[in-house]
Amino acid sequence: DTEVTQTPKHLVMGMTNKKSLKCEQHMGHRAMYWYKQKAKKPPELMFVYSYEKLSINESVPSRFSPECPNSSLLNLHLHALQPEDSALYLCASSQDRLGETQYFGPGTRLLVL
Amino acid sequence: AQSVTQLGSHVSVSEGALVLLRCNYSSSVPPYLFWYVQYPNQGLQLLLKYTTGATLVKGINGFEAEFKKSETSFHLTKPSAHMSDAAEYFCAVSVSRAGSYQLTFGKGTKLSVIP
Numbered sequence: 001d002t003e004v005t006q007t008p009k010h011l012v013m014g015m016t017n018k019k020s021l022k023c024e025q026h027m028g029h030r031a032m033y034w035y036k037q038k039a040k041k042p043p044e045l046m047f048v049y050s051y052e053k054l055s056i057n058e059s060v061p062s063r064f065s066p067e068c069p070n071s072s073l074l075n076l077h078l079h080a081l082q083p084e085d086s087a088l089y090l091c092a093s094s095q096d097r098l099g100e101t102q103y104f105g106p107g108t109r110l111l112v113l
Numbered sequence: 114a115q116s117v118t119q120l121g122s123h124v125s126v127s128e129g130a131l132v133l134l135r136c137n138y139s140s141s142v143p144p145y146l147f148w149y150v151q152y153p154n155q156g157l158q159l160l161l162k163y164t165t166g167a168t169l170v171k172g173i174n175g176f177e178a179e180f181k182k183s184e185t186s187f188h189l190t191k192p193s194a195h196m197s198d199a200a201e202y203f204c205a206v207s208v209s210r211a212g213s214y215q216l217t218f219g220k221g222t223k224l225s226v227i228p
Binding site: 031040048050088090092101103105107109 | 145147149154155156157158159162164203207208209210211212213214215216218219220221223
């Protein structure tokens, strides 16, 4: 099974709301990733977790707060977002080695009003 | 720093024609290269990847790519395009950073298939 699941599929939120995106994998992968993707652009790396520890934060604004409760789960907590944060948010996982395939989830389409 | 460059942001082919999507890499060490496909409003799906060994890599849906070190290229081909191949295609290279590993993507190529 090479499936990464993400919930919700769609999310509409106001600028004062707090919401969370969830990602889950059961492939035994020890690296998990959050990406942001705008229309007609490649995915843009936000965060990398390696063995449940945050290893890369691409200078993402603090209104995005990642969390890795265990090796199978990855959350992205959202607070006080801006309309420009509207995008497709993708989660991925892989073995924590160079050259390993990243498996992507279907994404959460986020609209900030 | 390792990177990939995709030539052509948009490629149009007729159904049944050859598909050729271009990717060139920049790397001082042997690269690990990937091609992903993304259909509208979906995540990315691996088409194929090159690590070591055979330079001609076969992937899913009839796609293949050839790693050419002398040309620093990893172009994606398919002999006969199908309507279902219309999608966005991303070339990527695996890089090591801060004790972790990440993918660096090209800007993507949108493939249109004309009936």
